[in-house]
Amino acid sequence: MQPLHEAIADARAALTAGEAEVARQMQICNACRYCEGFCAVFPAMTRRLSFAKADIHYLANLCHNCGACLHACQYAPPHEFAVAVPQAMSKVRGQTYADYAGRRRWASCTTATDSPSHWRPPVGWRCSRCWRWP
């Protein structure tokens, strides 16, 4: 049987860069917990000691990108911890839409501001799932 620490290392190695960034930030948030009453993400986070791919996808889809934790965070950039939970969650959430929902329009919506060459929705269009203005 594979030792537990090797299994954890294997699971972490399988994370994408975006997922690894969410896991890094959640480790910091789990020690801090200042935002635990802000939304459903933080209570779900406190039930976990480590963050595998499925946990990260779950947390990313609990986030509705309100930005409250970013504005409250004492570790947000320019702090060296660079905690920006909505940004990190948004990147993973967009990827899960593309991977699992088969709705590339949603993924385009959440990544539109990061990719100028990416598909852009028409003026006035608002994503019905994430409610983010393009």
Ligand code: SF4
């Ligand atoms: S977002 Fe910042 S303030 Fe909020 S729990 Fe995480 S580290 Fe703490």
Ligand code: SF4
């Ligand atoms: S941005 Fe996401 S994680 Fe942060 S308080 Fe809002 S819903 Fe919660």
